[in-house]
Amino acid sequence: MKKINFKYNWLPVLFIGLVACDVNNDLDPIKDNTPEVPVVAVTEGTADFSKYISLGASFTAGFTDGALFKEAQKNSFPNILASKFSMAKGGDFNQPLMKDNIGGMVSGANVALQPRFYFNGSGPTRLTVKPTTKVGFPADNAPAFNNYGIPGAKSFHFLAPNYGSAAGLATVPATANPYFVRMMPTQSTLLAEAASKLPTFFTLSEVGGNDVLDYAVAGGASGAITPKATFDAAFGAIINTLTAQGAKGVVANLPYITTLPHFTTVPHNPVPMTATVAAASNQGFALYNAGIKQAFAFLVANTPMTQAMADAEIAKRTINFSEGKNAVVIVDKNLTNLTAINSGLKNYRQATSEDLLVLPSSTFIGTTVGGNPLLVNGVSVPLEDKWVLTKTEVDAIKTATDGYNTTIKAMADSKGLAFVDFNVILKTASTSGLQFDEYTLNTSLIFGGLVSLDGIHLTARGYALMANKMLEAIDGKYSSNFMKATKGLAKAADYPTNYSPALLN
Template identity: 55%
Template sequence: MKNYKYIALFLLSLGVISCDVNNELDAIPAEAVENVALNTNGLDFSKYVSVGASFTAGYTDGAMFIAAQENSFPNILAGIFGTEFKQPLMNDNIGGLVYGGAAVQPPRFYFDGAGPARLSATPTTELTAVLSGPFNNFGAPGAKSFHLGVPGYGQLNPYFGRMASSPTATVLGDALAQNPTFFTLSEIGGNDVLGYALSGGSGVDRSPNTAENLNPANYGGNDITNPNVFAQVFSDMVTALTANGAKGVVANVPYITDLANFITIPYNPIPMDAATAGAVSSAYAQYNGGIQQAFAYLVAVTPMTQEMADAEIAKRTISFTAGQNAVVIMDEDLTDLTAINPGLISMRQTTSDDLLVLASSAIIGTLADPSNPASVNGVGVPLADQWALTPQEQASIRTATDAYNTTIATVAASNPNVALVDFKGVLTEASTGIMFDNYTMTTSLVTGGLVSLDGVHLTARGYALMANKILASIDVEFGSNFTTATNGLAKAGDYPTNYSPLLR
């Protein structure tokens, strides 16, 4: 008991002593941050105009809406430039368009906890309503390079139609009418390959220099623009924009197949147990045998070698196993065997070299014929060309993109009034992770932070990063100091990566 007594006295004495000690530490003075004044080195931003397509407009989450437009990279730049910047704002934060009260473009996506979902709301922006300009942002979602000089393009593109100065106006003409002192010309060339990519390569590659391909009037909506057509159009645009001494920034074109729309769906998304896999494989046994017979015939009567035949037989043989399985797709680049046997259509299973577009997720595993349980899309029924990009189709996109970028780099290098920003390099870096302040951003859908819920366009934070890359290119080319000046760059934390479904 005595020991406890002394312990209690000892603890009490500690308490008394602690009451007599000053535990307050002197405050550590905050480290002074040097204020660096912005030096634009004589650049004139008093009349800044942006020319481009959906990225320029601030398109995100599959739609145009006010908050996204306010977070567009040109509006971010204008805020840093300290210049007035008028945009053709939508009526709401729902997104989409209506015509005569009926929705003709859907609302924006939001994240519903599982993935992208469309807002359950009716758009309020009437596509025939023409706004009062003049405007500074001439971003026209969907515009290809050669569209920007088409008279009356507003009759074809409702987004431009809302801001066109007249029924016969051109995008470039309206931009030039503002007598810009500074400009950005961005993502020109992106839509020239994007339609082809999003349609799974179902358009036509117009790259060969035939008379038909050199005339865009012959193009379908999903065709790849001929590089020589692009070169002429792009060069003429830059010449026009700099004719009166204006300076500006042009951007090259990323490999769009690196975007979330093309890398989210795995090539083998179909799970099967052993029994189901065996039954499906048995159903394809006759087809596989027919393929072997057809190629044996071709080896006997054509110059095709056995090695060539074996390679294509291996590619076309369809087999399912327990676990994750590749989908069955149509492939127009396979040897056409229907003249030998009409049932031997050009189909095969995907490999890791194929890309399934994001929209295919709504098709794979559904029934092509609701009354036929064997008609599972991607299993019993091959996916149509529009749902997958084969290696050959990917190569067409990359070849055209490389040609566009050669033109862009050449034009920029030959004009002292033009800076070049490497958006292709930015997207390539983001494939594994690019730092923006304290955030690591990637191209992953939903979680990456860079690409919005439509899998193609950027988030607000992505557009802020884009603005900073433009400012850095201005510093390099024109001797300004945006990258080192106090508040000279956009801050990642000021811009969201998604918008609440409550925002209307």
């Protein structure tokens, strides 16, 4: 075996090590060949966003889940717009923030306006926490506000004197609005207060919505639809005042509110029955059905009513149950009044798919009167008018909305303003759905993503979509570039569809 001499073997090793210190062993970085997307700055076009004012009702305020609260106000579509306008020389945008994320208001020790809804896993539920916002007390920074979205305001309220006067809250009925009162206005009317801020740009949205909404949510049993002439005069005054100093803006029309889940969630036929129960229920209405036929036979014999007319109403008013799902029994004030012939013949009939049951009826149908199992609301005890919009009432709401929208579009066009057809947008949402980034929004309650838990107002994500639709209209009218600019539009994922019940402060 050969003997190896290790005496100097370390020298080459050291030499190699020293040389290695001078060698760059790092690999060249792999180049990313993806082309850089250029940053596109926002340009305002011919619009001036330096003093932006929003005017409207609850949608403009950011009302959601049945209440107004801080986080919802921050996610209101005007606040979203203001954040985009700030990239195009827009100024500050101040809102009359509520004191908490509970929603509602207290008057003394009493809850005057209810807290917000949250989703409890099965349906909308009101928070049981007491609000901290006090009726009649000013909002922080009053009266330096830009958002004049006043929940509950009807078209003529924008011109009503002292609508923001605390004294008007104590009258019966109240002549002031608690949301406007806390803004501590310095002018006599809501319109004058907004105009006093000398806007260079404005949004005008959902004016006229409450003119039909109060009537609708009451099932047509109370309230009244504002006459078109009254609406026209009010809307004309609003548009003329806002544009008098050269301000530009965007106007949105009204959706058919009856396509909202407050009116479409509860089916007309939610009553399940076995064959035995159906037969027993039919027996209970046997005398009523027979009396209807006798009364119309009398009318045919003694009035100009024809047999065909009588047969049509007899068929409508005959109450009949069968095994399976059954239509509820309702009171319909538009039926022929038969009490002069037979005092026991009330205006009863079963609902059809053309009738709309309001959302709160879901917790009332099927309950009993005084615990008596024979007196079941919606079956043996017909639903009062307040629980249902009949087809006649739905048609009246549609006619009024169409009339208002004709005025809104004509006046917006006459002033050269941008316009958003919110009616068409909601129609699409209620049928095929609306694509918003990676989400498809529709008008289903709770899981549709567009409409909040009260079934009427939008979610934060819905308001973000609304803001984008307005930005699109602004681009089209004033040659701005929000649609193409980097971060020029709101992103769906940045806005929630519901708020945690733990969100209180």
